[in-house]
Amino acid sequence: MLEKLPFFLLLKSTHLSLSLSLYRMQIMKDHTFSSLIRLNIGGKKFCTTIDTLTQGEPDSMLAAMFRGRLMVSEDPDKGYVFIDRDGKHFRHILNWLRDGVVPTLTDAGYSELMREAEYYQLLGLLEGINSVLNKRKEGNELDAELTRADIIKCIQYKKVKFRGISFSGLDLSKLDLSYVDFSYASLQNVLFSRANLLCAKFRDVDAEGSIFHNATLRECEFTGANLRGASLAGANLQSATLQDACLVDCNFRGANLRSAHLQTADLTNANFEGANLEGANLKGAKLNNANLKGANLQRAYLRHVNLQNAHLEDAKLDGANLLGAIR
Numbered sequence: 001m002l003e004k005l006p007f008f009l010l011l012k013s014t015h016l017s018l019s020l021s022l023y024r025m026q027i028m029k030d031h032t033f034s035s036l037i038r039l040n041i042g043g044k045k046f047c048t049t050i051d052t053l054t055q056g057e058p059d060s061m062l063a064a065m066f067r068g069r070l071m072v073s074e075d076p077d078k079g080y081v082f083i084d085r086d087g088k089h090f091r092h093i094l095n096w097l098r099d100g101v102v103p104t105l106t107d108a109g110y111s112e113l114m115r116e117a118e119y120y121q122l123l124g125l126l127e128g129i130n131s132v133l134n135k136r137k138e139g140n141e142l143d144a145e146l147t148r149a150d151i152i153k154c155i156q157y158k159k160v161k162f163r164g165i166s167f168s169g170l171d172l173s174k175l176d177l178s179y180v181d182f183s184y185a186s187l188q189n190v191l192f193s194r195a196n197l198l199c200a201k202f203r204d205v206d207a208e209g210s211i212f213h214n215a216t217l218r219e220c221e222f223t224g225a226n227l228r229g230a231s232l233a234g235a236n237l238q239s240a241t242l243q244d245a246c247l248v249d250c251n252f253r254g255a256n257l258r259s260a261h262l263q264t265a266d267l268t269n270a271n272f273e274g275a276n277l278e279g280a281n282l283k284g285a286k287l288n289n290a291n292l293k294g295a296n297l298q299r300a301y302l303r304h305v306n307l308q309n310a311h312l313e314d315a316k317l318d319g320a321n322l323l324g325a326i327r
Contacts, residue, residue, distance in 0.1 A: 210227070266285075
């Protein structure tokens with residue numbers, strides 16, 4: 001049929017077909033790139049798609065934001081949508097929305113992730129985390145050598161020692177455990193919230209992921225302890241000894257560490273926002289990416305400490321010994 005058309009009509013028809021093909025390709029290209037979204041979550045940058053944010057949990061606040069039901073703050077020059085939240089765990093949120101898989105974290109990490117999930121109203125993720133924590137608690141209780149009831153009976157006597165015993169996963173919150181010796185014990189994921197641990201000994205314990213919210217830990221000894229990912233928010237650690245301890249990813253937000261001993265401790269990624277470190281000794285401590293925003297570091301000993309990658313916005317450094325410190 002085309003062979004019988006005049007040459008100019010054949011050329012015009014070919015040109016029209018090519019133009020339509022290019023037009024369709026442009027539409028597909030525009031559609032693909034318009035579905036991409038760049039996010040700035042508290043300073044951390046992410047790139048994902050509208051479908052990921054709106055289809056994984058369609059009733060969430062994230063879905064509402066990117067369906068146009070809620071206002072978003074966008075930088076017109078850089079093209080990022082800004083959300084004023086901690087971006088530490090946002091990659092886990094994106095992976096949940098993509099794959100529906102709950103990440104493997106410490107209990108303290110799950111606590112932080114749950115706060116973000118609550119903010120974004122990700123009810124499915126909250127249910128998934130609670131399911132993981134319940135299974136973990138059941139498993140840990142089987143591993144523990146003593147029960148809470150056993151502990152309560154023991155602490156009625158003076159000079160109690162639980163050296164080298166496994167307490168993993170136990171709930172020891174609100175108990176009077178002052179002067180108890182837990183040295184060398186396994187305390188992973190133990191709940192010590194609001195417990196009285198005055199002068200207790202935790203030398204060389206493995207307390208990864210344990211929770212000490214608002215606990216009394218004055219003059220406690222944590223020399224050489226592993227507290228990776230533990231949460232000590234609001235705890236009273238005045239004059240406590242944490243020398244040589246692993247405090248990576250620990251949460252000390254609002255804690256009292258006045259005159260605490262933190263020499264050569266590893267404080268990488270630790271959160272000390274609003275904490276009181278007045279007169280604390282941090283000689284040789286590792287503070288890479290530590291959050292010290294608004295912390296009280298007056299008269300603290302920081303000689304030769306590398307503060308280059310620490311966050312010191314609004315921190316009080318009056319009278320601090322900063323001789324040789326790297327800033």
